Amino acid sequence: MNKPNQQKICSNCILPETFPGIRFNEEGVCIFCQRFQGKEEKLAQDKKKYEQKFHQLLNQLSQPSHRSYDVLMAYSGGKDSTYTMFLLKTKYKLRVLALSFDNGFISDTSWSNIKNVTDRLGIDLISFKPKWSILKSIFTYASMHELYSKKTLERASTICTSCIGLVKSICLKTAIEQNIPMIGFGWSPGQAPVQSSIMKNNPSLIKMTQKAIKEPLKKVVSDEIETYFLNEWHYSQSERFPYNVHPMAWEFYDERMIHKEIKKLGWEAPKDTDTNSSNCLLNAFANEIHVKRYGFHPYVWEIANMVREGVMSREEGHNKIYQEQPEQLIEFARQKLNIQEI
Amino acid sequence: MEQIKQSVKMFILENILYEDNENALDYDDSFLEKGIIDSTGVLEVVGFIEEEFNISVDDEELIPENLDSVNNLARFIKEKSGK
Numbered sequence: 543m544n545k546p547n548q549q550k551i552c553s554n555c556i557l558p559e560t561f562p563g564i565r566f567n568e569e570g571v572c573i574f575c576q577r578f579q580g581k582e583e584k585l586a587q588d589k590k591k592y593e594q595k596f597h598q599l600l601n602q603l604s605q606p607s608h609r610s611y612d613v614l615m616a617y618s619g620g621k622d623s624t625y626t627m628f629l630l631k632t633k634y635k636l637r638v639l640a641l642s643f644d645n646g647f648i649s650d651t652s653w654s655n656i657k658n659v660t661d662r663l664g665i666d667l668i669s670f671k672p673k674w675s676i677l678k679s680i681f682t683y684a685s686m687h688e689l690y691s692k693k694t695l696e697r698a699s700t701i702c703t704s705c706i707g708l709v710k711s712i713c714l715k716t717a718i719e720q721n722i723p724m725i726g727f728g729w730s731p732g733q734a735p736v737q738s739s740i741m742k743n744n745p746s747l748i749k750m751t752q753k754a755i756k757e758p759l760k761k762v763v764s765d766e767i768e769t770y771f772l773n774e775w776h777y778s779q780s781e782r783f784p785y786n787v788h789p790m791a792w793e794f795y796d797e798r799m800i801h802k803e804i805k806k807l808g809w810e811a812p813k814d815t816d817t818n819s820s821n822c823l824l825n826a827f828a829n830e831i832h833v834k835r836y837g838f839h840p841y842v843w844e845i846a847n848m849v850r851e852g853v854m855s856r857e858e859g860h861n862k863i864y865q866e867q868p869e870q871l872i873e874f875a876r877q878k879l880n881i882q883e884i
Numbered sequence: 885m886e887q888i889k890q891s892v893k894m895f896i897l898e899n900i901l902y903e904d905n906e907n908a909l910d911y912d913d914s915f916l917e918k919g920i921i922d923s924t925g926v927l928e929v930v931g932f933i934e935e936e937f938n939i940s941v942d943d944e945e946l947i948p949e950n951l952d953s954v955n956n957l958a959r960f961i962k963e964k965s966g967k
Binding site for chain 2: 562563690691692693694697734735737738741742744746747750751753754785
């Protein structure tokens with residue numbers, strides 16, 4: 543396999559020749575960029591449509607109720623979820639409850655950020671940490687074996703998919719239990735399409751999507767995994783199933799502007815994470831395994847989308863993806879998980 | 885109906901599975917159970933059918949019975965568009 547810097551890369555975005563299903567035209571433009579051509583205006587229209595849809599949803603949910611919160615924010619302490627939470631609280635004037643998931647690898651700076659930002663915005667915070675034995679077993683297994691479908695792995699590493707699967711499930715359980723009508727996510731515009739930016743959860747769809755994550759994890763940690771997923775009581779509360787929203791799909795997105803805004807909230811950029819995470823010390827290790835296993839970076843789809851859509855320059859995108867993972871982070875995670883070699 | 889099925893199948897093969905082989909997907913394969921797509925993928929398919937067949941999918945229609953296989957999608961599209 544060619545090293546990342548020896549690979550052929552799309553001359554428009556940054557997808558490499560190793561990305562599933564890719565082909566290039568004579569100018570070296572990938573099939574995904576070719577399909578996007580002429581759709582810029584449609585994307586802009588869709589962004590407006592979903593922003594309007596969100597306002598309609600807020601009107602619909604503004605009826606008097608006995609609930610304490612309007613939205614449960616899946617709050618990692620990273621820059622994107624910090625900025626999303628800031629928008630939900632200040633622009634949309636929502637009552638936010640933040641939920642931070644501790645995977646055992648959150649950087650100290652991130653914990654400070656989580657506390658500083660929630661305090662500054664006047665937001666209640668829950669932190670949830672599954673027992674370390676479960677997390678360690680899952681991360682260790684995922685570092686050596688594949689657990690999920692091919693499609694999932696275009697967008698994230700096996701370790702990240704496991705972690706995010708737990709985050710989504712814990713948030714959904716909490717929102718149902720506390721009768722909170724929306725869950726906010728800080729997905730970047732490249733991470734998830736605008737068509738998914740407002741989605742009503744329903745029991746039958748969730749049952750199937752949870753199964754796709756839960757069953758592989760069950761093989762690793764047996765029935766202990768059930769604690770973190772919905773049970774029959776949750777599924778019986780169909781009227782409490784919340785909407786998932788990720789407003790950055792339609793909001794103006796610029797990394798420099800985001801850093802500037804959230805700095806005012808006491809947020810500091812961690813110096814000990816990799817180029818694609820602003821909170822997690824496991825990410826570089828997960829990326830390294832994914833690159834070795836599949837020959838492409840697990841963030842390349844997200845970053846290529848942002849380059850293609852003009853949200854990020856090609857040079858910035860290239861710098862985020864085509865550099866070695868920090869050795870000290872890989873070593874830190876390897877030792878913490880007690881893995882001999884990857 | 886056959887035309888709708890073929891159009892949906894080609895979208896899945898080309899955009900989700902990246903397969904040239906038409907035998908890689910049967911009309912009644914469950915997308916979610918077989919791990920062919922995840923929940924975000926479901927919404928990509930919804931985006932495709934809204935555009936291709938000029939229909940609008942409501943929140944309460946986002947259920948596996950409508951979206952989880954080529955057959956389910958084709959039946960749902962037919963009902964929505966009156967084709």
